[in-house]
Amino acid sequence: MKRIALTRVALGAALLAASMAAHAQDAKAKISDGMVKIGVLTDINGPFMDNVGRGSIVATEIAVEEFGGKVLGYPIQVVSADHQNKADVGSARVREWLDRDKVDAVTELGSSAVALAAMKIAQEKNRISIVTGAGAVRISNEDCTPTNLHWVYDTYSLAKVGTQSIVKNGAKSWYYLTADYAFGHSLENDGKAFIEGAGGKVLGSSRYPFPGNDFSSYILKAQASKADAVAIATAGLDLQNAIKQGKEFGLVEGGQQAVAMLMSIVDVHGIGLKDSGGMLFAESFYWDLDESSRAFARKFFEKTKRMPTALQAGQYSATLQYLKAIEKAKSDDVADVMKAIKSMPINDAFAKNGKVREDGKMVHDMYLVRVKKPAESKSPWDYYTVLETVPGDKAFHPLAESKCSLVKK
Template sequence: MPFTALRATLLTAAALCALAAPAPAAEPRLSDGKVKLAVLNDMSSVYADSTGRGSVIAAEMAVKDFGGTLDGKPIEVVFADHQNKPDVGSNIARQWYDRDGVDVILDVPTSSVALAVQQIAKEKGKVLIVSGGGTSDLTGAQCSPTGIHWTYDTYALSHVSGSAAVKKGLDTWAFVTADYAFGHALERDAIAEVKRSGGKVLSTVRAPFATADFSSFLLQAQGSGAKLIAFANAGGDTVNAIKQAHEFGIVQGGQTLLALLINIDDVHSLGIEVAQGLLLTTAFYWDRTPETRSFGNRFKEKAGLMPTMHQAGVYSSVLHYLKAVQAAGTDDAKTVVAKMREMPVNDMFATNGRIREDGRMVHDMYLMQVKTPKESTGEWDLYKLVATVPGDEAFRPLAEGGCPLVKAAAK
């Protein structure tokens, strides 16, 4: 074969091989040459143990497990204390988004702060992934195209706990509720579930945030004669309320306690003697599977405590976000969120989790009961599984939330 013909044949073959070969994975196009994650939560008050520095540790673990870099650049994690104040949280969020190059804000306990920050993220077209904040309004009327609610919400806590308790015969309720957005939403959703399940609400009383003395509120709930007293609060408020209920002998008097939101650090603080028999709903428990045990033990080595569901949710959400940036080839907020919705969530936190149009990450929830001292085999062996509730049953139906994005998607 003449040289020119051979050369042409080789060039043609090379071209065909190039066309047949798979394209190399595109490196992400980062808007400012880096990815910056920001954890915004309570570093110094009642939610500091359940979120706080532990959520930062969880985010850093996720970054390390992902590989530590994107587009060859280190992934940065920053954090700040919002002091449970919407104005403080809003100011920090604006500075992070406008001046500091933050791509995504994470965690945000205290529902009033989460709602305020979600509005800012929505206005600026930035990503917000809430793990610590609980109000179901985040995926309801105040939903955002770039907002994701990851770990739990007031609807799921109320639905799982309320229906199960009424089925157990605990069909008359009294509420001790935190007097702010989260408490109101939790109480509202729980009352709806109790009534839907055939129960009755005999009493509601609202206590100010960070209450030290629950005696008058507990006496009112006790005096209602309700079979079950539900605490629609969180953090230090829940711990104080349960401690004082124990001191008053409420459980010994025949009434049952249910914490609509309590974390493993709270139960550990209370002690199993005080907390035994308490019903609760959670999105995560460290001793549930080999994968959760591995994560829990790694986390404890760094933080000194087992992870709460909020902190586990931060880990999961960071890992999923980074995978989406890599898969999308960009850190553009709307593109990344679309990719996050497209990809299932499979990690130690969730199996086949999915993100809906309203921003709700749907995954299984778990009804737990605090073990008795005889049942527990160690310091952190605190819960026993009562029921696993599939995500589609645990979380509010998509059509019932009132999210405008759902209406727009239906048109």
């Protein structure tokens, strides 16, 4: 009995010591307001809702769940809102989150106009912004900020990976059908540079008011150009409608190649393999790439009944790495977290060989993919064949050409 009593005393002492050690560790951690709060500002009901939207919120929640719901012993909370693809609506919500709700990081921001407005407010308030859903190069180039991260892709990488190989394979003349706003313009301008650099030529372009649903007149102009390839520089439901209408007008059957400058797996799913099979485009993620991508995709599918887009997988990755950076820094202080995240190699379900550069850009492998034709697909969501893997240092804008004020010359 005495031995049992001594054992209990020893066990109690050990538990007390462990508790005190844990308390001491927690005391070293600096978490403002006793909570880490992540705001997901996305397009919930608009033209990009399938590419980001509720799926990006789910992806954020999966990352938080995998982290155990806490970081450094403090709870993690996710809040979300719809920016309606309007910079003023997005800005108002960001200010409300940062001033009233004590949000630590604003993320997703799937519209370049919204992203550019939000990241400036975050800098003003000394909070972190993580752009996973917008692709304008200027986000991490001339408009970079010390508190912003640019995660998934940009128009430079999409245009470079999505045009050069196609030009080299014979598509020498191009025509652009472009959404008339910042992201579309950037896709067209970057694409033109890479097409011409590879020995091709852009014969012309048509810019349509975004969002749109009738592309007939623009498709007729593209056909009249006799270009080898017609580049569709838009995204989401607009992209799907443009491809379907191109099919109705016999664009591909007439000998022209349709090239999506930004396409996702849900776009392929919405269009169908019959109409999209054979299309080439640049991608930053595919759910069936390896075991880690498949493991995340299974969790995502359980909650949404569809496979994740690159933007949704990138949102998962950005959230996970943000939490890891807090853990490494033992603080949610903005400067400490930014320093930590820029020192970490990134390999997860989304990113391969990833690293955050001094301009805030997360560079990683990109892929040139071809959409499978119906006979090639062996199971639901078996949509891509990866033709080429382009390393991050070859895919993204080189630092030597950067206009970001954070880059040391």
